[in-house]
Amino acid sequence: MAGTGILQLPYTVSQGGWLALTLVVLVGVMTNWTGKLLIQSLYLNPAGYERLPGYPEIGEAAFGRFGYFFVQFFHKSTLFGVSTIFLVLAAKFLLEGLGGDGEGILNHAVTFDPSVDWTSVWTLLSAGCVLFPVVYYRTLGENHVLSLLGAMSTVLAILVVVFFAIYLNPIGADDANMDDDTYVFSPPTHKLLDFKLFPSAFSAIVLSFGGAATFPTIEGNMEKPHHFSKTLNKAFAILVFLYLVTAVAGYYTFGDITFSPILCNLPRGDDLSGRVVQTTKLFVAFHVMSAYPILMNALVSEVECKIPFFRSTIPRCIERTTLVGLTCLIAIKVPFFGPLMTFIGAGCLTMIVFVCPVIFNFRLRAMKKMKIGAMERVAGTIVVIAGLVGGSIGVAQSTTDLINAFK
Numbered sequence: 001m002a003g004t005g006i007l008q009l010p011y012t013v014s015q016g017g018w019l020a021l022t023l024v025v026l027v028g029v030m031t032n033w034t035g036k037l038l039i040q041s042l043y044l045n046p047a048g049y050e051r052l053p054g055y056p057e058i059g060e061a062a063f064g065r066f067g068y069f070f071v072q073f074f075h076k077s078t079l080f081g082v083s084t085i086f087l088v089l090a091a092k093f094l095l096e097g098l099g100g101d102g103e104g105i106l107n108h109a110v111t112f113d114p115s116v117d118w119t120s121v122w123t124l125l126s127a128g129c130v131l132f133p134v135v136y137y138r139t140l141g142e143n144h145v146l147s148l149l150g151a152m153s154t155v156l157a158i159l160v161v162v163f164f165a166i167y168l169n170p171i172g173a174d175d176a177n178m179d180d181d182t183y184v185f186s187p188p189t190h191k192l193l194d195f196k197l198f199p200s201a202f203s204a205i206v207l208s209f210g211g212a213a214t215f216p217t218i219e220g221n222m223e224k225p226h227h228f229s230k231t232l233n234k235a236f237a238i239l240v241f242l243y244l245v246t247a248v249a250g251y252y253t254f255g256d257i258t259f260s261p262i263l264c265n266l267p268r269g270d271d272l273s274g275r276v277v278q279t280t281k282l283f284v285a286f287h288v289m290s291a292y293p294i295l296m297n298a299l300v301s302e303v304e305c306k307i308p309f310f311r312s313t314i315p316r317c318i319e320r321t322t323l324v325g326l327t328c329l330i331a332i333k334v335p336f337f338g339p340l341m342t343f344i345g346a347g348c349l350t351m352i353v354f355v356c357p358v359i360f361n362f363r364l365r366a367m368k369k370m371k372i373g374a375m376e377r378v379a380g381t382i383v384v385i386a387g388l389v390g391g392s393i394g395v396a397q398s399t400t401d402l403i404n405a406f407k
Contacts, residue, residue, distance in 0.1 A: 004089055004288060005208030007157060007261030008341055009243055010250025014258040016201030017193040021247060023205050028240040030383050031209040034357035036229055038212060039219050041357070044364035054216045059356065062363040072302075074351045075213050079299040080327065081344035082210075086288040086295070087130075087331035088340060089261070091123035093281035096268070098122075103268045105278055120332045126289055127328035133293040135320045139301065153287040157263065158246050160280045164266045164273070165249035175267075176257055188255025200342050200401075202386075203394030207345030208243065212353045260338030296323060339401035346394025354387030 013020045041058045042051050052058055055075065059067030099107035100118030168175050173185035219228045250262045259265045263281055267273040300320055304310040310319050334340055358380040365372055 004085070004261075004284070005204075005210070005341070006154060006243060006246055007089075007263060007284075008204050008338060009208065009247040010161075010254065010258045010262045010265075011260035011338060012201045012204045013247045013251040014254075014256060015194060015197040015204075017191040017198075018251075019193045020198065020201040020205075021244060023198075023202055024243050024247060025240055027202070027205045027209055028236050028243075030386070031206075031212060031353055032232060032236045033379070034354055034383060035212050035215050035232055037361040038215055038357040039228055041361045041364050042216055042219070044361070044368055044370075046364065046367050051220075052216075054220075055213055055352075058216075058360050058364070062360040062367075067360070071352075071356060074348045074356075076299055078210070078213065078344065078348040078352060079295050080323070081340075081348060083292055083295045083299070084327040084330050084334075085337065085341055085344065086292045087123055087126050087327055088335050088337050090126040090285045090289050090292075091119055091331065091335065092261075092337065093263070093285035094122040094126065095119055096264070097278045097282040097285060103274075103278075105275070105282075107270075119335055123328060123331050123335070126285075127324055127331075130289055130292040130296070131321065131324050134296045134324055135317050137293070137297070138316070139297065149287050149290060153283050154242075156280055156283055158242055160266065160276065161246055161262055162249045164277070165253040167273075168267075169253040171253060188253070188257055190251070190255045197397070199346075199390050199393035200397045202390040203346035203350065203398065204338075204342045205345075206349050206353055206390075207341055209239070210345065210349040210353060212349075212357065260341075296320070296327075299323065334402065336402060336405045339398045339405060342394055343398035343402065346391045346398055350387040350391030350394070354383050354391075358384050 009024070016023065038055065038058070041062075043049075044061070045052050046061055052061055056068045056071045059071035061067070063070070095101050095118055096103055098104045100116070100122065171188065176185050215228075215232075219225050222228060222231075246262070250265070251258055254262075254265050257265075263277060263284070266277040268277070300310075300323065304316060304319075310316050362372060362377075362380060
């Protein structure tokens with residue numbers, strides 16, 4: 001579950017203040033609980049004792065075809081949105097890691113025309129790289145190599161962020177990495193709480209714990225599915241620890257000038273420190289480009305299974321090329337990692353992670369005439385309200401941020 005969302009966390013804390021760290025723990029606990037409710041729902045099939053195949057089928061068992069399509073809409077929107085974020089992040093890190101904007105490993109070896117929009121160029125090149133595996137491979141499941149690559153890139157990013165947060169503290173004017181020539185350096189400041197931006201922080205953190213939709217698949221592939229709860233508890237304990245370490249280190253050092261993603265705060269020069277950061281950015285870029293085809297394949301595979309027309313080679317190639325092209329177009333037009341991430345977390349994942357698991361589980365248990373304790377009802381109500389209210393405010397704020405980013 002730990003992935004690119006961890007690069008947003010220091011900035012998220014800079015939005016909500018130090019108390020936003022409590023959201024990391026709170027969202028982790030809530031997601032852990034709703035994840036267990038989701039897995040329990042797999043075995044609450046109203047038609048018998050057979051395990052339900054997955055998340056959409058849980059929605060169908062609880063609310064018929066409406067529930068099925070409700071889950072599919074938010075799940076597929078999440079896959080499309082995260083795929084777009086991956087292109088944004090890949091282009092940004094290729095730009096800063098290789099060159100085109102005054103920095104990068106190739107900046108002195110290759111002459112980059114300053115009049116060219118290199119962010120768009122790297123976005124197009126990233127889309128071109130991921131297009132081949134998306135179109136060529138009919139199915140592309142998660143594999144151990146990509147899982148290992150993802151874990152390595154995450155650990156590398158954490159180590160680099162924590163190391164430089166300690167090494168650069170306290171930061172000076174040369175460490176601020178401000179592109180604005182009119183900026184006058186002052187030591188970073190910190191805040192305890194910002195009520196206005198707290199919902200945005202909540203939504204961004206939700207995306208960092210956004211793997212709930214994959215839990216049924218993970219549980220179904222386990223050799224001992226009955227150990228899922230214990231495994232989930234251990235995974236979340238490690239995840240929350242890593243998130244807190246990264247968030248605290250980044251925000252403590254950079255304060256109110258924390259960037260999103262946090263790697264943009266780190267050294268950008270041609271010395272050893274700069275090269276380490278550039279290499280880390282390239283590693284993360286390669287990781288998200290490798291993960292993109294998996295997400296896109298998950299998005300299109302079910303459509304192709306249910307609509308025979310798209311099983312033929314030419315329609316399938318057109319469909320997949322069109323979807324990759326759409327994510328590329330959005331990534332070029334909306335190249336804002338932070339607000340885009342918050343928007344997707346608020347608009348899609350609050351429903352998938354918080355609202356649906358509780359409502360579906362309680363509905364299926366009622367259909368099975370199973371007792372639901374008073375405390376559990378209260379907890380479920382709080383989680384659903386938090387998801388709906390936090391998600392709605394997060395969508396509004398992130399939409400405003402995206403509009404302001406274009407000005």
